[in-house]
Amino acid sequence: MTLVTEPPKANFRLGMLIYDTRYRSYTIQVIVLILFLMGVAWLANNTIENLAAKDKDINFGFLWNRAGYDIDQHLIPYTNDDTHFRALLVGLGNTLVVALVGCFFSTILGVIIGVLRLSKNWLVARLMTIYIEIFRNIPLLLWIILVYVVFSETRPAPRDFKIVEGQTSAAHMNFFDTIAVTNRGTNVPAPLLTNPLPTVHLGFLPISLSLIAVIVVIAASIYANILLRRRTKVVQEATGIRPTIWWKSLLILCVPVVALLFAMGLHWEYPVFKGFNFNGGINIAHSFTALTIALTLYYASVIAETVRAGIQAISRGQSEASAALGIRPGRIMSLVILPQALRVIIPPLISQYLSLTKDTSLGIAVSYLDLRGTLGGITLNQTGRELECMTLMMLIYLIISLIISAVMNAYNASVKLKER
Amino acid sequence: MKKSVFFGALAATTVLAGSAFAGTLDDVKARGELICGANVGLTGFGAPDATGAYVGFDVDLCKAIAAAVLGDASKVKYVPTTGETRFTALASGEVDVLIRNSTWTFSRDTDLKFDFVAVNYYDGQGFMVKKELGVSSAKELDGATVCIQTGTTTELNLADFFKSNNISYTPVTVGDDSEALRQYDAGACDAYTTDASGLAASRASLANPADHIILPEIISKEPLGPVVRHGDNNWGDIVRWTYYALLEAEEKGITKANIDTVGTSTTDPEVKRLLGLEGDMGAMMGLDKEWAKRAIAASGNYGEIFETNIGTSTPIGLARGLNALWTQGGLQYAPPFR
Incomplete structure (x- = not known):
């Protein structure tokens, strides 16, 4: 015999789905879900039917065909004999490098401008306001085209750099004849190694062990430096005297990597004018430079506002208390205000990074062959697979954005106020 | 029950969508306007002039088609298309015909589901x-x-x-x-x-x-020509034979100037057939008798169109070369009108 009275199950009637508040919300949700799924199914079905009516199908096989076109800027080896898939990877690489460089520089510039805008110096603060208002309120696309046109119309053509015996050339290279900025691109010296470590081929990506070695050594140096600073702090807390360590830090950070590069025989290959263009060195096309500069300047203005909002969210009492303790203004900002402001800054900063990454697709205006230019441009046109290319491209941008979101959210979790 | 209604509606939509592509001729007639995919701006072939009106070698073919189908060469709407957007515009039905320096290739003809109906300019x-x-x-x-x-x-x-x-x-x-x-x-x-x-x-x-x-x-080799969607063969025939009518006119010496008089003076039955004085060839593809006459009257025959827009007397100064008639050592050759 049981003491708990169970609700009478037999009494369930169909009408209760609508009239019983216990079930009503479920009923509504299920109906909405069914309608939504039917809508999606209708769209998918409509697409397939319409494609079939035109004798077309959905097929991603074209990705493995020969691409046949050339891309001037590529981070991984690429020739026109490679597949459309590899062209996609080249485009993806170009997208990511602009996004990374853009996020990095716009953050630095944005933080500086945001802080300066709150400066007590009237002139500095007003200048920053003007900068922010100008850049933030003019469409990014116009900035990209403007920067590109300035480069391509004002810089001399490569052949103006040609040195003829007994004459001075019309244009000169900068920085002791190492860098040439032409109307097509920037030619910088390329690092070469006389006795490099072997290159490993991981599937289709060649990975230079020399580069990995340099990265590992730098990372190890930084870690060693952190250990040193930690030890210094222990000494300071124990004895009250902080040992001088700047030269130790400098040695730890510089000597290993310099020694490694010396051992591998680092030397530079300088760009030299030959034929139509500069040969040797690394050529950075102005499409990349223009896109990066415009993205950086534009997003710096947006990030500056985010930073200002973050700083102003910290109560004045914090800086007044710090000042009362005798901390200098610069250190108040870096030690007291900014660490607290970060909590306010980071969530909106995530969406700025996402926007920046998506806006790299505007590079098409200056012929920058990113993912939009390769997969969504030339591949799409040459194969006529609009639906497949667009779907794939949307999927890739979605994945990139989700990864950026995840990384930034993890960082946010690490700096946010720890509640115990 | 609900589902069957849904799929019924779906089938109806599909049928409607399908029919929208089948009868381009009916669509053009109903609309009273031909929508022609043109170049964004290539002087001589298809570009807006100082007044904003489209002119050029390719544009004149659009006008000839409009004259043949609608009876008025000015009833054309030009949609500027870039190299990137042109085929999507045609495939989606945004334009009725694409006449925009487009090269006839195997994959465009087969995989992209288009029909290149003729070559109006042999290029390289x-x-x-x-x-x-x-x-x-x-x-x-x-x-x-x-x-x-x-x-x-x-x-x-x-x-x-x-x-x-x-x-x-x-x-x-x-x-x-x-x-x-x-x-x-x-x-x-x-x-x-x-x-x-x-x-x-x-x-x-x-x-x-x-x-x-x-x-x-x-x-x-760049054979450039007008493109239509695959599957609407009647519309393809109209574009193809309008173009051939212009070629045939040049071969037979029918010009914009003499088109009204040549019909009465000629004894050539092919000219009579072309101008609709004998037989009824227009009806075979859903047009009236005088379709070809109007097409030729719009901007003249092939040779006239060539010379006015891109010929040696213009700043562009192209020689006929491969685009001369077959009778003059070129490749331009119209199948017989019979």
Whole structure:
């Protein structure tokens, strides 16, 4: 015999789905879900039917065909004999490098401008306001085209750099004849190694062990430096005297990597004018430079506002208390205000990074062959697979954005106020 | 029950969508206007003039089709398309016919589900460079930066040409002719490559055409022609035979000037058939008797259209070459009208 009275199950009637508040919300949700799924199914079905009516199908096989076109800027080896898939990877690489460089520089510039805008110096603060208002309120696309046109119309053509015996050339290279900025691109010296470590081929990506070695050594140096600073702090807390360590830090950070590069025989290959263009060195096309500069300047203005909002969210009492303790203004900002402001800054900063990454697709205006230019441009046109290319491209941008979101959210979790 | 209604509606939508592509002729007639996919701006072939009206070699074919189908050569709406957008515009039904320097290739004909109904200009890809570079052959372009329109066959030919000659180049990929020309003029590229006819047209629009030369090498075959969607054969026939009517008119000496009188004076039965004085060929493809007469009257015969827009008397100055009639050593040849 049981003491708990169970609700009478037999009494369930169909009408209760609508009239019983216990079930009503479920009923509504299920109906909405069914309608939504039917809508999606209708769209998918409509697409397939319409494609079939035109004798077309959905097929991603074209990705493995020969691409046949050339891309001037590529981070991984690429020739026109490679597949459309590899062209996609080249485009993806170009997208990511602009996004990374853009996020990095716009953050630095944005933080500086945001802080300066709150400066007590009237002139500095007003200048920053003007900068922010100008850049933030003019469409990014116009900035990209403007920067590109300035480069391509004002810089001399490569052949103006040609040195003829007994004459001075019309244009000169900068920085002791190492860098040439032409109307097509920037030619910088390329690092070469006389006795490099072997290159490993991981599937289709060649990975230079020399580069990995340099990265590992730098990372190890930084870690060693952190250990040193930690030890210094222990000494300071124990004895009250902080040992001088700047030269130790400098040695730890510089000597290993310099020694490694010396051992591998680092030397530079300088760009030299030959034929139509500069040969040797690394050529950075102005499409990349223009896109990066415009993205950086534009997003710096947006990030500056985010930073200002973050700083102003910290109560004045914090800086007044710090000042009362005798901390200098610069250190108040870096030690007291900014660490607290970060909590306010980071969530909106995530969406700025996402926007920046998506806006790299505007590079098409200056012929920058990113993912939009390769997969969504030339591949799409040459194969006529609009639906497949667009779907794939949307999927890739979605994945990139989700990864950026995840990384930034993890960082946010690490700096946010720890509640115990 | 609900589901069957849903699928019923779905089937109805599909049928409607299907029929929208089947009867282009009916659509054009119902609309009272032909929608023609044109170039964004290529002087001589298809570009707006000072008043904003589209003129050119390709545009005149649009006018001829409108005259044949609707009886009025001015009832054409031109939709400017770039190399990238043109085929999507045609496939989606945004335009009825695409007459925009488009090269007939295997994959466009088969995989993209289009029909190239004729070749109105036999072309080939060439290079234009500044005279001061001192280049006289495309094979001397090793290491050069080349401006190229994206989404074109020329993009692929270019890669093949440099590869087969074992020389290198840097591509600058741009969206359309005008942007390519701006970059070329600013010196952002050493050479500009596109169809030789396009080069001649672009050269004519530069500030000082004499400073630029078109290199002698023609590196590809570029048969350019009007394109329609695959599957609507009647519409394809109309576009094809309107074009052939213009060719036949040139062969038979029918011009814009004598079209009203030639019918009465001629004894040639083919001319009579073409002008609708004998038989009823128009009815076989859903048009009236005088379709071809109106098409020819719109801008003249093929030769007249060629000479007014791109011929030797114009700044573009193209010779007939391969595009002369077959009777004069060219490739332009209309099948018999019977």
